[in-house]
Amino acid sequence: MQASPQIIEMTRNVKIAFDLNTKPGDSVLIITDSVADPNVWMAIATAGRLHGCEVTVAMMADPRESHRVAPPKIIIEAMKIADLTISATSKEFHTGGYFRHSTDHNHKFLIMEEVTTEILLGPSVKADYYLMNEVGPLLKEIMDGGGNWHITSETGTDFKCEAVPKTGRWAAGKCDRSNNAWGAALADFPGGEFGADPVRGSGNGIIVWDTSVHYPRGLLREPISLTIQNGKVQKIEGGTEAQQLIDFMRKKDGLKIISLANPFD
Numbered sequence: 001m002q003a004s005p006q007i008i009e010m011t012r013n014v015k016i017a018f019d020l021n022t023k024p025g026d027s028v029l030i031i032t033d034s035v036a037d038p039n040v041w042m043a044i045a046t047a048g049r050l051h052g053c054e055v056t057v058a059m060m061a062d063p064r065e066s067h068r069v070a071p072p073k074i075i076i077e078a079m080k081i082a083d084l085t086i087s088a089t090s091k092e093f094h095t096g097g098y099f100r101h102s103t104d105h106n107h108k109f110l111i112m113e114e115v116t117t118e119i120l121l122g123p124s125v126k127a128d129y130y131l132m133n134e135v136g137p138l139l140k141e142i143m144d145g146g147g148n149w150h151i152t153s154e155t156g157t158d159f160k161c162e163a164v165p166k167t168g169r170w171a172a173g174k175c176d177r178s179n180n181a182w183g184a185a186l187a188d189f190p191g192g193e194f195g196a197d198p199v200r201g202s203g204n205g206i207i208v209w210d211t212s213v214h215y216p217r218g219l220l221r222e223p224i225s226l227t228i229q230n231g232k233v234q235k236i237e238g239g240t241e242a243q244q245l246i247d248f249m250r251k252k253d254g255l256k257i258i259s260l261a262n263p264f265d
Contacts (some may be wrong), residue, residue, distance in 0.1 A: 006240045010043035010117065013125035015051070016200075017044075019107055019191045020129060020174040021084055024052025028084035033063040033076055035090040039117045044088055056082070060089070067092050067214055084175070088112045092214060103184035108175035112186035114217060124190040132172035132192040136179060143168030143196040155223055159205035161198040161231075170194035201231040215248045216241055 013033040022028065028048045032041040043059055046056040058075050070076070071093060079085045085108070087094060092113035099109040119125070146165030152158050169180035172192040177185050210223040222239035236242055 006117065006121070007039060007043055007046065010039065010120040011046045011050070013120055014044055014047040014189075016125070016129050017086075017110060017173055018047055018051040020054065020133070021110060021187075022048070022051060026053045026083040027081070028053045028055045029075075029078050029085045030055065030057045030088055031060070031071060032057065032088045033060040033077075033090050035063045036088060037039075037116050040112070040115050040120060041088050043120060044086060044112070053084075063089070064091050064093060067095070069093060070096060070098055076101050079107075079109075081135050082107060084108045084110060086110045086112055090114065090116060090217075099184065099186055103182075103186060107184075108185040109187075110173075110175055113185070114214075115190075119190065122190075127190070127192065129173045129192075133174050135248075135251065136172055136192075136194065137171035139194040140168040140170045140179065143194060146196070153208065153210075155210040156206060156208040156225060159203065159228065160209050161203040163196040164199055167197035168194070169196065198231070203228050203231045213241075213245060217242045 018028075030041050030044055030048075032038075045055045045057055048115075056078070058078060060072065060075070064071070069091070071079075071089075076098070079098075082102065085099075085102045087099075087109070092111070094109065094111050094113065099111075102109040143163065144166050146163045146167075148160065148162050150160050167181050170189040170193065171179055173187055173189040175185040175187045176185050180186065205228060207226045207228060208223050209226070210220065211223060212219055220241055222241055224236065224238040224242045225246060226233050227235035227237070236246055
């Protein structure tokens, strides 16, 4: 079967992830599910095979019901032996700490959760990842210094907090133990990020999400604004997607929210 032009372009764009993290002969485990975009895992698998890797795709017929839910035991066991695990699932699970089934066994874990065809055809996969991985350690060094931070944006973010020293981290497609304080060979793709842990209770101000959040999926049509006092969210404001986020949090996390414009109970 001949690949479509779309799959060919996506495969070309994903190639950099294998250049950064694998060598020919490495075993690669791609985790996906029946809700995730099939074009994504096909493009990843094709890129891995063209790189000379031994690629296995693990399909969860029953997707996890929400974020942070562990994958099935059979997948966890496979994560322990694969040189590189790529999570291309419809919901994220790495924040539950499950990436450590790979990294604690001296293997690599690449986060591609919630990635879509649109993303793998967009500008983020065509960024200069080699340059980002040169700049990353310099940013981590700055963040490791801790101190007081004031973050602003044109969309309305105006947030202050104190950063914990020696918690700086960066990630730009390359799974490397030196890029975080956890000692884990962990990264995400596509994307480039850096940050540090805030001192608990030190955050105050407004944070505006204007691109995406974990729920609802996809690009936001309207920004979502969070009002934070002493490290706790007091108010969530926005349009329909802000309400969807509140409903999701209420259902999954048991949070009691009075309304968009009022604080949590």
